[in-house]
Amino acid sequence: MCAYVLSDLTPGQRGKVAGVAGAGALARRLWDLGFLPGTPVACTARAPAGDPAAYLVRGAVIALRDRDAARVALEGAPWG
Amino acid sequence: MKEGGGPVVALAGNPNVGKSTLFNALTGLRQHTGNWAGKTVEAAVGRCRHGGLDYTLVDLPGTCSLLAQTAEERAARTFLCSGASAGAVAVCDATCLERGLDLALQVLELQPRTVVCVNLLDEGARKGLRVDLEALSRAMGVPVAGTSAGREEGLEELMARVAEVVERPEPPAPPEVRYPPAVEFAVASLLPLLREKLAGRLPARWLALRLLEGDGELLDGLASSLAWDPRTDGALAPALAKARGELARSGLGPEALGPALAAGRRERAEALAGLAVQAEETAKADRDRRLDRVLTHRIAGPLLLLLLLAGALWITIQGANWPSAWLSAGLFRLGDRLGEALLALGAPPWLYGILIEGAWRVLAWVVGVMLPPMAIFFPLFTLLEDLGYLPRAAFLLDHAFQGAKACGKQALTMCMGLGCNAAGVTGCRIIDSPRERLIAVLTNSLVPCNGRFPALIALIALFLAGAGPWAGARGAALLTGTVLLGVGGTLLASRLLSATVLRGVPSAFTLELPAYRLPQVGKVVVRSLLDRTLFVLGRAVAVAAPAGAVIWLCANVTVGGATLLSHLTALLDPLGRLMGMDGVLLAAFVLGFPANELVLPLALMAYCSAGVLRDPADLAALGEVLRANGWTEVTAVCAVLFTLFHWPCSTTCLTIARETRSVKWTLLSIALPTAMGMGLCICVAAAARLFQ
Secondary structure (H helix, E strand, O other): OOOOEHHHOOOOOEEEEEEEOOOOHHHHHHHHHOOOOOOEEEEEEEOOOOOOEEEEEOOEEEEEOHHHHOOEEEOOOOEO | OOOOOOOEEEEEEOOOOOHHHHHHHHHOOOOOOOOOOOOOOOOEEEEEEEOOEEEEEEEOOOOOOOOOOOHHHHHHHHHHHOOOOOEEEEEEEHHHHHHHHHHHHHHHHHOOOEEEEEEOHHHHHHOOEEEOHHHHHHHHOOOEEEOEHHHOEOHHHHHHHHHHHHHOOOOOOOOOOOOOHHHHHHHHHHHHHHHHHHOOOOOHHHHHHHHHHOOHHHHHHHHHHHOOOHHHOOOHHHHHHHHHHHHHHOOOOHHHHHHHHHHHHHHHHHHHHHHHEEEOOOHHHHHHHHHHHHHOOOOHHHHHHHHHHHHHHHHHHHHHHHHHHHHHHHHHHHHHHHHHHHHHOOOOHHHHHHHHHHHHHHHHHHHHHHHHHHHHHHHHHHHHHHHOHHHHHHHHHHHHHHHOOOOOOHHHHHHHHHHOHHHHHHHHHHOOOHHHHHHHHHHHHHOOOOOOHHHHHHHHHHHHOOOOOOHHHHHHHHHHHHHHHHHHHHHHHHHHHHHOOOOOOOOOOEEEOOOOOOOOHHHHHHHHHHHHHHHHHHHHHHHHHHHHHHHHHHHHOEEOOEEHHHHHHHHHHHHHHHOOOOHHHHHHHHHOOOOHHHHHHHHHHHHOOOOOOOOOOOHHHHHHHHHHOOOOHHHHHHHHHHHHOOOOOHHHHHHHHHHHOOHHHHHHHHHHHHHHHHHHHHHHHHHHHHHO
16 A cells, blocks of 8 residues: 555545654644644645645645655545 | 833734734834735834833734744744843734644743734634634633734724733733643753743743754754853753653654644644634635636636736736826926026026936936836736735746746745836745745846836837737737746746756745735725835936936037047947947946836937937837837847846845845846846847848
8 A cells, every 4th residue: 555645635635644754944844834643634726737736724725846745644545 | 111112012923914914004104015925024113102102013024933944933033032022912814713823822932921813803704704802812811802904903902902911010821832741741850940040031941842852053043142052051951861862762752742842732723723713604715715726727827827917017008108198298398397497597508408308307207107007007916916816826837936946936026026126136035945045036137127117118019019909909918928038037047047056956835825815905006006106116216317417417518529428329339239229228228227217218318419308208209219210120129128138227236235145146146137138139130130
């Protein structure tokens, strides 16, 4: 079974955050934005070129590049 | 006890929660606000009178947290740690309360004398949210005030709560955020030692948590401001090592502690928000998502972006025509009267020349040609900004910037550059990575600013758009194309810089797409007129009048049988011809360095043999003068290209020097667009010669 990450979500899909890989400035920023274990997230849009994508997390919409979103691991498979 | 300067109160909050609007409403100070994250790039200070006391309000930059290492967060943290504030206001967005409360809890850990301000209550109400301020206040243990800063509602109440919290003898003791037991145990083991050493300079619990986290950069900063490094303190260092060892043994090593603390705070914020907010329906949030789907759609998104840009430019061109003619005719007539009066008073002809034919006419030209398009374009731009559209534009464009190995937020600074490049350069502070910030600074002048629009509009209308009922639309299309060329140039130059002097990989960035807000049109118009239009115009006028006088002198003082101006144009003529223009226009570009909007009037002044500027209102007459001096479509194309790509104006250069603090980068920011423009012009001119 392969683990899913945030950047796997397509617009309309939902998932639940399992954790952020690694530490450092980006990880800190992602925690602050609310990408914490157990948090439900949804992908709301994808830019025309396919990257970046926008995610709904705790009431705010945050755009992340795929490279960065791939650091957010999801619990189980996305749905929706 | 607090006479004179009055208590200092810091305003902290997430980006884009209406903090600047609140600050403006409280202080009456006009600081620019917009609907995107990171707008406040420098802390603004203002005064607010309440209950006979003058409060000094400090608008801290918007931050996601107080713990990260971006310039904004460092600034906000340093200020709150410095002990300079008697109290704080933690501003939260009612529509996204949990995130705001997370930051409010962090502020509370540093400054217990804090009022939680739930702003944007009107937005919340529109989204069907009701916030129970009483319950929130009881649960948090500090005063809570609700405001709708845009409508100036709840401000009195907020200041009353601020006065209450600042003046009470003992600070409030809000319930602390509870972290996992192992963390609480470790904190408790450090507290007694820290309390003794800090003697109230910083909350001991907060410092204990930071020491356990062990963020080197953050602690370095603290150590230097405390003039005491707890990490090397004889008594504390062993205790700290022991506490961290025990934490690691219970599974909370350095890697896991950060998220554990963040999660602890977030859970508390979530619980508080859950307690206080009653959501009736989420129709508005759904509307935002639907709107996002359209605006970021694969095909519709970019198309709409293009249409919006072209539409804004079209409205500007069409709308500016009539007031422009009216204004400049009026100003020129007024100048004639002033001149007559001056001569009647017995002024010598040279004084009349300098003051009226030089200073006044250039001034009249700049005001007449610049004011109407600015007065139309700036409010339109501000409307889009307030709506929350600009971050969506950045979202759409990000992939291109990623390709150029630059930051997606550069699209935002580019948009600001459309208004004024100096503002765009300052705005580059929203970009965290120094490398990407420098790229954005160096390439900002490649998008045409408002000072260059009038010249572009005039050149396109005279030579390229043709005539007939569709001339306006064609002009708008050509101008849009010109702006797009600027965007293309920005991307190309960014890529070039990334591959050469500013090598590196794009850093991570997060871009918030804020909720759409219905702008208050009246307010937007007034504010952008006052804040932007008059500001930019004032600066242009301040340069235009003296420049006009100097140019008049150059055009009328004769040395060796020819005027100074003709010496200069003769000197520049070969280069100008090579670039498809002529010496006069190139000289005008050189002399127009103080302000871009001077270029065309200067060229005209030089063309008209008497060295006197005519009324610009009659575009046809302007065209005749230019054609009589050998202008063709090719000349106009080259002039448009060089207007787009040449050295930044003096204000922008100074701003770049201030922002980069480097002569080298400032020179590069001048050389880069100039080289691009010269290259392009030479190519176009050569191609035109080939096909003739």
